Amino acid sequence: MAEIWGEPAPQPLAGNGDDTYYLNMGPQHPSMHGVLRLLLHLRGEEILEAEPVIGYAHRAHEKMAENRNYLMFLPNSSRVDYLSGMIYNLAYCQAMERLLGIEVPERAEHIRVIVSELNRISSHLLWFGTFLLDLGGVTPFLYAFDDREEILTILERVTGSRLTYSYGRFGGVTQDVDALFVEQTLAFVARLRGRMPDYHALVSDNVIFRHRCEGVGLIDQATALRYGVTGPCLRACGVPYDLRRAEPYGIYSRFDFEVPTQPAGDIFARYLVRLAEMEQSCRIIEQAVAALPAGPIMPEKQKKRFKPEVGESYFAVESARGHFGIYIVSDGSELPLRLKLRTPSFANLSAVAAVLKGTMIADTVAILGSVDVVLPEVDR
Amino acid sequence: MAEGAVASEHAQRLRAELEAGLDLGPRWSALEGASSGFARCHAVSVEALPRLAGAFARAGYFLELLTCLDLRQHEGRMRLVYTFNCFAALDRWRLHVDLAPTRPWSGPAAKPARAKKGAAAALDAATDAAAAPAAAPLPVEAPSLVASFPAADWLEREVFDMFGVRFAGHPQLKRLLLPEDADFHPLLKDFGRMDAVAAPGAGPAMGPGGGADG
Amino acid sequence: MSVLVRLLRGIWSLMLGLGVTLKNLFRRPVTQTYPHQKPELSAAFRSAIALVNFPASGSHDCVACMQCVNICPSFCIKVEGDKPEGLKRKRATVFEVDYALCSLCGLCIDVCPTNTLKYSKTYDDVGYRRDQFVYDLLTPFRAGEAAWRERARVAAVEAAQPASAGPAAAAGEPEVGR
Known part of the structure; x- marks a missing residue:
């Protein structure tokens, strides 16, 4: 096949002498968080080279986008990253709203912030549990899932779904929240x-x-x-870069919250940053709940067909894992000319190969777990 | 966005780097502003790209995005879009490079009426340069930016994977997301739909979305 | 810091952790023992789509407009319709959903002009073959279909005659609302 298109033939692996040992971790490995294959070049216990092999969960989201109209891509958006599906779903809605010039009602904006932050906490809780499970601690996993279950119950009551929410629509959200939602949310914040x-x-x-x-x-x-x-990996090395602060989208500029950072850049720093972020999300939720206005959740005039003007748009949000960007090129038709998803795990995982070089094989699982990669998001 | 906000230290460094005789190419100010998310847009030449990337790297920017647009049907070219940003104050630069397609367009012929108001034509009208570089032949390969940005490694492999664009100087230009023995580039517009591979005899499948000519 | 102090501190940190687990040992279990305890479904719970049975007309109100078919991202809805005798609107004769493909996004429910689509609340459907998940949504309405058509025809005829709005007039145009 390779010679048909004149593509380079696969290169044989370059070994470092006779004692290099090649080890395949994954794609079916309990601590690979999905289907990542790590090709490790080892000398003894030291990693000479780590080569992530990805693509096992490639579902062609970007190709699908070009074959569907803008609205029909909506359910895909929450399936790119199944752990922060709400954030991605709403990000796609917000990107389209900016492209189409749709105004979002105040109440919908507040609901979006609350559910996004709940989703962020649930993602961090799941990371907390599975990361410690990777390190051999089963007990924290159970506690974290107990807490996460509360969030899923709250979100399920409002959105009707527990993971792939499809809650947003261009201009607002599908379901309104009630007093019980507010009560449950505040109770959860107190509990956490x-x-x-x-x-x-x-x-x-x-x-x-x-x-x-x-x-x-x-x-x-x-x-x-x-x-x-x-994302948290960047903030754990002392850079206070959070898109909610650097490029405020939605109504995030109204809320008072901190961007937690740690100077060290090691696994423990990333751990501390995520735990501190959960507290900041709680603060945002409290402020958004307090400011939740009455009113409609969708614009009065709703369009059924969406045809953006010819142009390009890049919209980025802070997901639980970092900088998630949606680059949409419109040719004026009902289908996007190109829809590119810039996912944080993709960039973070490409750095893992550099980080793993020179470390011990026993640390591989800890390092990979601490970066919090979601493979479907890498592969898209 | 870039002009209004107080220029960050990174932006100042970038400006100093760019003033040292780097060719940014024609500016596309129609794509700039809060509605597109880009602070500055330029069409740069392939020759200037590696040096520009070096300038961005030295100024403390990161490579946010690299993707490709298949504009072969109407314009007969591929377009690489690079986005650089910095962690300090928001300053998103969008640079693009036009390339000659390595594979000819094999889909349905371009409709002239649509070509006139198509994305490529409308976006071309956005350029600030009075004289469009029409006569110059397009380069067939883009230079790899891996030397300046290791992030470009995977991004370029993905573009190669999906569009078949080659990058000169890439250390290991092989498939990233698709199997190593794949012989197709699925994000090309004449590829058809996803199921075109599963049913090779059926030709480009046409769905409600319009399939191949979408 | 001497080795002994570090050792004692380390042991104390482990004791603290064990204290947390001890505290949780006396909490009520949070696990739901599923087949014995059934989950409480929320009002918004989303499962396979179903047709609404409007009490006013005693049937669904699908006019086979194909909007749900066209918006479905998974291409899993199949609708066919005919024009009943004496009626201006079409009426669905086939409404099938391949639930194995459905992604439960709800776009079909959003676009439905007569609000005749809703989510069902089944959560425990199982099957051995994929075609077992092709649901015929018209099944509950088959028995009453002939009667509905007759009522609608009569209503349409009566509506055509001015000033004779009988009680059956409502049957053809059911009240829309969700």
Whole structure:
């Protein structure tokens, strides 16, 4: 096949002498968080080279977008990253609203912020649980899933779905929230705050955990910049870059919250940043709930067919994993000429190969887990 | 966006780098502004691209996005779109490079009426340069930016994977998302729909979306 | 810091963690033992689409406009319709959904001009073959279809005659609302 198109033939792997050992981790490996294959070149326990092999979960979302009209891509958007489906779904809606010039009612904007932040917390909680499961701690996993279940229940009551929400529409959201939603949300925020000391006592101060995490898997600022690493991984090396602050979208500019950072850039720093982010999300939720106005959740005049003007638009949001961008090129028809998804895990995973070089094989799972890659999002 | 906000340290460094005789090419100000999310847009030449990328790298920018547009049907070219941004204050630059297609267009012929108001024509009208570079032949290969941005490694492999665009100087230009033995580039517009591979005899499948000529 | 202090601190950190687990040992279990306990479904719960049975007309109100077919991102809806005798609107004769393909996005429900689509609440459908998930949404309405058509025809005839709005007039044009 290769010679048909004049493409380069596959190169044989370059070994470092006779004692290089090649190890395939994945694609079916319990700690690979999906279907990632890591091709490790080892000398003893040291990793000489780590080559992520991706594409096992490629579902051609970008091709699908070109074959469907703008509205029909909506359910795809929450399936790109199944852990923060709400954020991605609403990001696509917001990108289209900017392209089409649709005004979103105030109430819908507030609801969007609340559900997005709930979704962010649920994603971080799932990361917390599975990351510790990777490190061998089963108990925190159960506690985190217990908390996450609360969020899923709250969101299911409003959206009708637990993972792939398809909650947003161009101009607003599908279902209105009620007083019980507000009550449940505030109760959850209080509950999570009550659980945080437990999490810190159980995990953050645990001597075994600290030994495995401190000083391991360093991503410094230079590496982050060269690979375009964003999200908690970037903030864990001291760069306070959060799109909710740097390029405020929706109504995020109205809320008072901090961008937690850590200077160290190691696994423990990434862990601390995510835990601190959950608290900041709680603060945003409280402010949004307090400011939740009455009113419509969709614009009065709703269009059925969407035909944006000829042009290009890049819209970016801060997902639970970092900078998620949607680049839409419209040729004036009902179908996008090109819809490119810039996913944070893609960039973060490409940096993992550089980070893994020179580390010990026993740290691989910890480093990979701490970066929090979601493979369907990498492969799209 | 770029002009209004106080220029960050990175933006100042970038400006200093760019003033050192780098050719940015014609500016496309119609694509700039809050509605598109880009602070500056330029059509750059292939020759200037590696040096520009070096300038962005030295100024502390990161490669946010690299993708390709298949404009073969109406314009007879491929277009690579690079987006650079920095972590400090928002300053998103969009640079694009036009390339000659490595494979000729094999889909339905371009309709002249549509070509007139198609994306390519309308976007071309947006350029600030009075004289469009019409006569100059398009380059067939883009230079790889891996030396300046390791992030370009995977992004260029993905573009190669999906569009068949080649990057000169890439250390390992092989398939990224598709199987290594794949012999197609699915995001090309004449590829048809996804199921075109499953049913090769059927030709480009046409769905409610319009399939191949979408 | 001497080795002994570090050792003791490490042990103390483990004891603290064990204290958290001990505390949780006495909490009520949060697990739902599924087949024995049935989940409570929310009002917004989304499952395969179904046709609304309007009490006013005693049937659904699908006019086979094909809007749901055209908007479906999964191309999983199949609708055919005919024009009943004496009526101006079309009426669905085939309405099938391939639930195995459905992504439950709800776009069909959004576009339906007569609001005759809704989500059903089944969550435990199983099958051995994919074609078992091709649902015929008209099944519950088959028995009453002939009667509905007759009522609608009569209503249309009566509506055509001025000033004779009988009680059956409502049957042809059911009240729309959700």
